[in-house]
Amino acid sequence: TEEKFIPNPFFDPQQANSSERLYRTGDLVRWLPDGSLAYMGRIDFQVKIRGFRIELGEIESALRAQTTVQDALVVAADSGNGYQQLVAYVVPTVASGMIEQLAQAQAKRSWINTLESALATSLPDYMVPSCFMVLPSWPLTQNGKLDRKALPQPDVSVLQGNYVAPETPTQRLLCTCWQDLLGLSQVGIEDNFFRLGGHSLLAMKVLTQIRQEWGVEIPVNVIFSNPTVETLATYIDALTLSTHISTEVSDEFDEEGTF
Secondary structure (H helix, E strand, C coil), X not given: CCCCEEECCCCCCCCCCCCCEEECCCEEEEECCCCCEEEEEECCCEEEECCEEEEHHHHHHHHHCCCCEEEEEEEEEECCCCCEEEEEEEEECHHHCCCCCCCCHHHHHHHHHHHHHXXXXXXXXXXXXXXXXXXXXXXXXXXXXXXXXXXXXXXXXXXXXXXXXXXXXXXXXXXXXXXXXXXXXXXXXXXXXXXXXCCHHHHHHHHHHHHHHHCCCCCCHHHHHCCEHHHHHHHHHHHHHHHHHHHHHHHHCCCCCXX
């Protein structure tokens, strides 16, 4: 706190209170000749995701607290759809046996789900990484330091289960919608929207496309309670059927309210 809230060095003893303080935001700026400030980035590892300021070290500490995690690194990376996402790079402990199981997609996916659930109990939803990359060890520079540039690109496919193709028109349209919004080449009906990098802002775009395609209004909490294509398609089909029946019944009434 003392490091961030410093005494104001510009105060005038005759016009200002000597206890006035300034807040060090951590933003790095450049002072231009015309007096304006040009934002250059951050002087620390704090990031801003969907309006929330996040200390990456807090997430890393929560991951390292897990007995099966040897080390962790969290970064903010471009998700490919115009938004940034939190990506966690995790090195499992030797004792966990995960290093030997890295080639087994099902075992890796199960372990990631366990880590995700553990983080959800201690961190707010917006601080839980949407992508986990499991590595046997860190890529190092010639000096033995972590080589951030050599870290693999985020790949959410590890969180996708066995591909189950869409069967109904509603499922096919939703799969196409999610692929476009999430920047993925393939989405199955059992894939979870939020595990694939989706969030509330993208969920609003899904609602817009649903309104355009089916002419129905759906509250955003429906996507949170129906996060897979299969369950959301079932909800949409039931809603559109109900709306269609109601329209037909109302058309049967005459102006006096009788059939």
